[in-house]
Amino acid sequence: MEHTNKSDVLRQGVIVFIFLAVLTALEFFVAVEIGSTVLLAMIAFVKVGLVFYYYMHIYRLNVQDEDLDRHSYQYKLGTSRIGLWLFLLSDAFIFGGLFVSRFNLLGLGPLPLSSDSQFTALTITSVLLLSSFFMNRAEVSMEHGDRKGFIFGISLTILLGLVFLAGVITVEWPSAINAGVTPSSNAAGAVFFIMTGMHAFHVLTGVIFLSIVLRNGLRGLYSPEKHWAVESATTYWHFVDVVWLFFYPALYLIGKLI
Amino acid sequence: MKKFFTSALMRGLFWQLIGWIVGALFVTGVRVLMGLNPFVTGQYFFTEPAWVFGGLVGAISYVASTGAMTDWFKWAKGEEVPEHREDPPGWEKYLNVSLDHKVIGVQYTVTALFLLCVGGLFALIFRTELAHSGLQFLTLQEYNTFMSLHGIVMIVGILLGVAGLMNYLVPMLIGAQDMAFPRLNAFSYWVAPPAAVLLLSTLLFGGFDTGWTGYPPLSERAPLGMQMFFLGVAVAGWASILGGLNLLASVLRMRAKGMTPFRMPIFVWAAIATSLISTTATQLIGLSFQMVMFQRLFGMGFFDSEKGGNPILFQHLFWFYSHPAVYVFVLPGLGIISELMPVFARKPLFGYRFVAMSSLGIALVGFLVWAHHMFVSGMNPYLRIPFMFSTLLVAVPTGVKFFSWVSTLWKGKIEAPTPMLFVIGGVVVFLLGGLSGPPNATVATDLHLQNTYWIVGHFHDTMFGGYIFPFFAAIYYWFPKVTGRRMNEALGKIHFWLMMPSFLTLTLLMMRVGLLGMRRRVADYDPALGFDNYHLIMTIAAYLIAISILIFLYNLIVSVTHGEVATGNVWNSRSPEWQVPSPMPVHNYDQPFEVIGEPYDYGLPGSVYIKFEDKKSKGH
Known part of the structure; x- marks a missing residue:
């Protein structure tokens, strides 16, 4: 609604996606060639900033709608946004606690994973990144009344989310276990499984949430003016992505690779 | 039936x-x-x-x-639901899901009173055991379970009581019809009863002997009851998290016209500070308990040093919530004190802005002090000094509050009905709790005081002064708003004058035996230490407190139906909720009001706080 021209907004989504992809490649390069934790942290923060602004629209929290009728949809939308962001803030403390645990227990060293894991991790990270891109397209399409684009975008997002889940559970976990990193083997295994597990649980809830939105979207319950369910599912999905932006380097890239 | x-x-x-x-x-x-x-x-x-x-x-x-x-x-299925749901008249609405914040507030408060009584009963049981050295009628495991359950049941009880006060009062004080998310509000309450059931079920599963802190490695070996305790706390935590979230959104979005931040009632400031902590930090206690739970279930070695884990990490995660948690308990209580004191001193609240900021200050500094519980834990010794200083810093905003209270009373026309007695009592007891705090924050003295009854005395003074006394004050004060009747004044005074001296005896003696070397959390002590008489007196004092609580409960129950009818502005307050008749109408205010003055200008001629919008002008 801030941008009236749909193609401009879509182009913006593409540019942001390219930035994120380049930064992810850069991240991997930094991990392999330089091994600087500080640089990795900086890149992660830049990526989070991009997602917060362009995909999660954090600026929408700052609205001047004092004069609106308190019972109007617009006013309640503002309240709902604050509620959702407060929930995300609260949820972030769980992930923050896990993040702190990882560094407390393992220091700045790498996890004892096999090199296969690097490939899997980069693949599923790309999948999640791609899903965020389509999620954004779905939301923009909804805002501009393009129902087909919305259905296409959200279906693809759900599909990519499922691919991510399958990647974690059926490829990454067995490969870690083969490398001797099991939940009960040592602290590294415990950290690895609780971090990936907690994140996967959030991806799963996100997929469920998106499926409900897709079903109701197919029945035509949302309009360009009233689609809070779509917006909240989108924001939640991007938040889960943001968590991974930190977890990916923390689990795979920190500590000089190879 | x-x-x-x-x-x-x-x-x-x-x-x-x-x-x-x-x-x-x-x-x-x-x-x-x-x-x-x-x-x-x-x-x-x-x-x-x-x-x-x-x-x-x-x-x-x-x-x-x-x-x-x-x-x-229904929303997930795409069905429409009505915005409001009307409650049936009568008492059934209190036992069923209601979206009305006032009903939910009462539900919270009654559940809290129930749990506080249960927790108190546990305390009486092991206090009786302690009256004499040697083991009388409890086994060590039973003693430990009652001691641990006393802690956690009281904590959950207080959390629900805090939620009760905030739910009932905040929407009324800011002039809203309800909370921002009424369904979430109902949900937050209804996760509390199953959590309470889980906590009490520990008794059937062999109890648990870690105290409410649940430190591994002991909690790893404790009986099955330990797991029910972890689960119960994790579930109860969601009540706190979602309640805090709801309250923040409500205050940000639903304030009456003209109610700028510095014209909000002071209790609302306290509620914001509390909610900031409970919305965020609560996740960390849930996480730390969950990690121990997984360690027991799947052998994940977070806190198992044999597997490269670190038991100290648990303490960091745990205290990151559990220290700010005490501010979750006391900030609303201190808010009640600041809210009621001007009403009964008939004077403006001294330093309103500083008091408002001090609540936020306590909440924010509270995030930086957790490791002062761990001076003897074996963490890196150099961490002790920064945590010592950050802890001592808490005394500054707390001191601001005391300064404000004393200055508000200064030259006031003080009336002392029961609520005011409890307010003054709260200030006195909290002062004792506050003054006994810095010795624990200072590393040199804490190394001696850690794990003694001194800490127990300090903690109970802060909890009673900062929460229990103000909670009683709030109940006596707002009871007419809920029921349209007053509680019996004479019984209220007996309650206070029985509880106050008994409680002071109890905690001062706790501190005394603590200084003399009595360890906390132990079922038995050496008679040669000469503590038998002290413990006997403490036990008698505890029973006197219990009797005073029984008087309060009798008063509460009888007054619901037989109290003196009081539908007007009983306390001559300026607060918006007292400008409409009691009990409060279903949707609070028929006409929205506008804030046009300062909230606490008591005794200043011609000052106005709120003005209701004209009924006629709204129709046109």
């Missing part, structure tokens, strides 16, 4: 039990398929994972069967 047994409360209990068994059976079935041992031959029949999963399923079944989530299911 039929209405009682078919209420959401009882229905939930039934389904919780069913869910518990179904969940346990499910895991047992999975274990059979995996070729694992499905049952244990010991006393609890099902295996530990089965009981834990069952407990979780049971808690979810409770909430689902009450109907607190029905509207969300």
Whole structure:
């Protein structure tokens, strides 16, 4: 609604996606060639900033709608946004606690994973990144009344989310276990499984949430003016992505690779 | 009676039990398929994972069967639901899911009173045991379980009491019809009863002997009850998190016209500060307990030094919430003190802005002090100094509050009905708690005081002064608003004058034996230490407190139906909720009001706080 021209907004989504992809490649390069934790942290923060602004629209929290009728949809939308962001803030403390645990227990060293894991991790990270891109397209399409684009975008997002889940559970976990990193083997295994597990649980809830939105979207319950369910599912999905932006380097890239 | 047994409360209990068994059976079935041992031959029949999963399923079944989530299911199915739901008249609404913040506030408060009484009963049991050295009638495991349960039941009770006060008062004080998210509000309340059931069920599973802190490695070896404790706290935590979130959104979005931040009632500031902590930090206690739970269930070695884990990490994660938690308890209480004092001193609240900021200050500094619980834990010694200083810093905003209270009383026309007695009592007791704090924050003295009864005395003074006394004050003060009747003044005064000296005797003696070397959390002590008489006096004082609470409960119950009718502005308050008749109408205010003056200008001629919008002008 801030941008009236749909193609401009879509182009913006593409540019942001390219930035994120380049930064992810850069991240991997930094991990392999330089091994600087500080640089990795900086890149992660830049990526989070991009997602917060362009995909999660954090600026929408700052609205001047004092004069609106308190019972109007617009006013309640503002309240709902604050509620959702407060929930995300609260949820972030769980992930923050896990993040702190990882560094407390393992220091700045790498996890004892096999090199296969690097490939899997980069693949599923790309999948999640791609899903965020389509999620954004779905939301923009909804805002501009393009129902087909919305259905296409959200279906693809759900599909990519499922691919991510399958990647974690059926490829990454067995490969870690083969490398001797099991939940009960040592602290590294415990950290690895609780971090990936907690994140996967959030991806799963996100997929469920998106499926409900897709079903109701197919029945035509949302309009360009009233689609809070779509917006909240989108924001939640991007938040889960943001968590991974930190977890990916923390689990795979920190500590000089190879 | 039929209405009682078919209420959401009882229905939930039934389904919780069913869910518990179904969940346990499910895991047992999975274990059979995996070729694992499905049952244990010991006393609890099902295996530990089965009981834990069952407990979780049971808690979810409770909430689902009450109907607190029905509207969300309808939204997911794409159905429309009405914005408001009218409650049936009479008492049944208090036992069923209601979206009205006032009903939810009363539900919270009554549940809190129930849990506080249960927690108090546990204290009486082991206090009786302590009256004489040697073990009289409890085994060590029983003693430890009652001691641990006393802690956690009181904490959950206080959390629910805090939620009760904030739920009932804040929407009225800011001139809103309800909270920002009424369904979430109902949900937040209805996760609390199953959590309480889980906590009390520890008694059936061998109890737990870690104290409410649940430190590993002891909590790793404790009986099955430990897991129910972890689960209960994690579930109760969600009540706190979602309640805080709701309150923040409500205050940000639903304030009356003209109510700028510095014209909000001071209790609202306290509620904001509290909610900031409970919304965020609560996740960390849930996480730390969850990690121990997983360590027990799956052998994940977070806190197991044999596997490269670190038991100190648990303490960091745990205290990151559990220290700010005490500010969750006391900030609303201190807010009540600041709210009521001007009413009864008939003078403006001294330094309103500083008091408002001091609540936020305490909350924010509270995030930086957690490791002062760990001076003797074996953490890096250089961490002691920064945490010592950050802890001592808390005294500054707290001191601001005391300064404001004393200055508000100064030259006031003080009236002292029961609520004011409890306010003054709260200030005195909290002062004792506050003054006994810095010795614990200072590393040199804390190394001697850690784990003694001194700490127990200090803690109980802060909790009673910062929460329990103001809680009673709030109940006596707002009781007419809820019921349209007053509580008996004479019984209220007896309650206060019995409780206050008994409580001071109890905690001052706790501090005395602590300084003399009495360890906390122990079931027995050496008679040669010469503490027998002190402990006997403490036990007698504890019973006197219990009697005073019984008087209060009698007063409360009888006054609901037989109290003196009081529908007007009983306390001659300027606050908006007293400008409309009691009990409060269903949607609070028929006409919205506008804030046009300062909230606490008592005794200043011609000052106005709020003005109701004209009925006629709205029609045109």
